[in-house]
Amino acid sequence: MATSEALLAVREIHTYYGDSYVLNGLSLELAAGRIVVILGRNGMGKTTLIRSIAGLTPPRRGEVTFAGQSLIGKPPYAIAQSGIAIVPQGRRIFKSLTVRENLTLPTSALAGRQRARHDSRKHWDLAGVLAEFPQLAERMDNTGGALSGGEQQMLAIGRALMANPALILMDEPSEGLSPKLVQKVEEIMHGLRAHGHSILLVEQNLALAMAVADSIYVISSGQFVFHGTPDELSRNAGILDSHLGVSAARSH
């Protein structure tokens, strides 16, 4: 993939939490319309990578460009307005807001209106999101805190879609969900790619990653130790065993 075509390009970023060195020199590229998955165990820097791109924990060194523009130095709200939405770890839906208020928050006048409309992508509005997640339609006036884990995950994804982002950053959407709901998340991701969205997914769930990824990076202690297709990863017993804790036999 040529650099000039990348929707998101991360180059040599170094990110710290206080004095602890979490990401040391990560680089990755994501082409428009693709799903790139970052696989790794807990504490390897997956969430920090998402936070670095979103501007929540800005990298100290390195470059992040999105749609040709540098994101370095931009505050999180400006990065969001440029077309990046986040489905954070633990959903982080607004618990005291109703489902309706959660979904319409990104369309508030305060959220900026300079987002360009992309004709190649589906344009999401409230009706479209509710058609995608019918179970939310029945709970529009419930507060976010009253939803089940699965419903909260749907709401977190719906909230991200309401911003009509070019890129969605998803942080462990399968966490704490039943296998059936993980299956649902997988279907949603296939659907989003079909609608023209690009997704950067960080996950521990190998099966989910294999099922949706166009390209996989494996992260260990703040560095990528593998980059390739799901097929290539499934043949790489060494990486599977030492960095993901699965034996090659189980991955098939």
Add this chain to the structure above:
Amino acid sequence: MRSVILQAINGISLGALLFLLSSGFTLTFGLMRVVNMAYGAYYLLGGYIGLTIARATGSFELAIVGGGLAVVVLGYGVDRFLIRPIGSNHLAQVLLTVGVAFVIGEVCLAIWGGDNLKIPTSAYLRGSIVLPGELYYPKYRFALILFGIFAAISLWLLYHKTQIGAVVRAGVDDREMVNATGINVDRLFVLVSALASFFAGVAGVVGGAFLTLNPGAEWDILVLALVVVIIGGLGSLEGAILGSVIVGLLDAYGRWLLPEFSYFVLFGPMAVLLLFRVTGIFGKEH
């Protein structure tokens, strides 16, 4: 019996005043976790400026608006140039804003002197009304109760029924996530803080018409407002409403029944409440 009723009205009218001050304090804290101890001084300064306007123009209404707006300007300066640069350290915020309050207090003393001053109200607010049972009660305090109810309903509707209110509530839940949704929370805070400052300045003018304005009044009122938000729960509008009424009534009955222990009557129940519910009645874990 007459006194019981009169003290109830006294307490509720004081509660209306306390609501004006504490609603802003609690919402700015809820949204930005900023502890601003200068709200008492905002109250006093708003009152003095309202006094000067009322004397110059003869209009109490103009005094209310002018006192409120003057504090909006001051409050913006304090937020932008003093509080924001020091970041999220609560101890630093407390020390800084207590210092700001002292400076404001000294400036007020230099301009308006140390006497107890009262703001003249409009003619239609003077005199008494007669309640059933031949109870005479100052008209002004009834007007204050109505004003407090009006302010509480307006603020409640703004907070719960508008999209900007929803954004503020979302910010109280999870400010970082609001930012990541594309909303500039700092700019939103300027709006909320301006509203809070306005209410504090207005409180000073309406309070200065029945309590008095004098050096030290800023700390008396601040203590009461702090008890309101601690009882009601920091960051909760409902808590500010309920806490204001509770503190107003405790203060009124305490001064009447146990004048030597009136502060104990205030802090005793607060301490007991905190034993069982450390976040206050409506508060959440922060």
